[in-house]
């Protein structure tokens with residue numbers, strides 16, 4: 001039985017990875033924190049490992065102890081990370097430094113897996129660059145947020161290692177059941193409000209969580225290593241289409257409100273201030289606006305070529321399934 005370790009297993013995407021790994025017959029080790037909520041990790045077959053990625057000694061001990069028990073991972077998916085933070089430094093600590101700590105522990109204990117898959121983000125490359133209509137693998141990365149910079153820095157550390165078989169996955173915005181940011185948009189639409197940011201509607205693509213997880217396992221099980229991929233459903237869409245699709249599946253009429261970027265920046269400034277007082281992070285923060293006002297469409301030719309990828313879910317099917325789940329779970 002192949003062994004897989006999935007960090008950030010308690011989160012939105014991580015919990016779907018765990019389910020898929022179990023379905024595919026892996027021995028699944030869920031990497032969590034002491035404080036992690038296990039509500040999506042109830043399957044009895046799951047083995048748990050508690051990580052504190054700040055503790056280098058502790059990390060080495062975990063992998064040395066696993067070796068003593070003859071446990072060696074065929075695959076590690078390093079998915080733990082943050083997409084929102086109050087302090088910019090937190091992105092670098094958690095997304096970069098903790099990734100580095102994990103890799104250093106694997107190397108120093110001679111525990112490098114058959115493949116190490118890193119969950120980066122399209123944010124590491126930044127939005128479509130001037131004069132282009134797609135984000136291309138040949139572009140020079142130009143992240144527009146600290147989040148994107150931290151992911152890029154982690155990528156660079158990974159690719160600078162010798163004899164370290166990696167795959168880097170850079171998804172565009174991921175939606176689906178259990179997700180909490182797109183969910184806010186569902187909630188607004190349920191209240192008949194359909195806000196649109198700025199006075200233009202930039203092109204964006206999306207990816208449904210189950211399609212993303214399908215690609216991840218195809219990449220792990222392939223012979224390919226040391227390659228990076230952008231991930232989207234390959235469809236050019238936008239926030240208007242997204243809102244209209246949600247509206248259709250919630251069966252609601254909405255008032256469309258265009259919010260000027262300048263106004264949104266003022267709102268984000270105050271939201272950051274107020275949320276910061278309570279140690280929380282708003283979904284829309286000043287840096288996020290840099291992302292929201294831009295075009296995010298990426299070239300997925302290499303996904304199609306290497307894994308024969310075709311999304312099973314278009315926006316309509318994915319939003320339908322997501323809305324059904326939010327309703328079933330009484331989130332809506």
Ligand SMILES: NC(=O)c1ccc[n+]([C@@H]2O[C@H](COP(=O)([O-])OP(=O)(O)OC[C@H]3O[C@@H](n4cnc5c(N)ncnc54)[C@H](OP(=O)(O)O)[C@@H]3O)[C@@H](O)[C@H]2O)c1
Nearest residue numbers: 008009010011012013033036079080081119121171173174
């Ligand atoms: N969602 C997207 O649209 C998207 C797009 C591109 C890339 N990604 C990447 O995909 C990964 C998963 O994102 P997600 O959307 O599933 O987010 P999520 O639901 O917030 O899950 C994040 C996971 O990372 C763990 N984590 C956070 N900080 C940690 C720390 N300091 N130490 C150890 N574990 C920590 C969380 O553990 P707890 O449960 O204990 O908090 C959780 O399991 C992230 O690396 C993110 O950057 C996401």
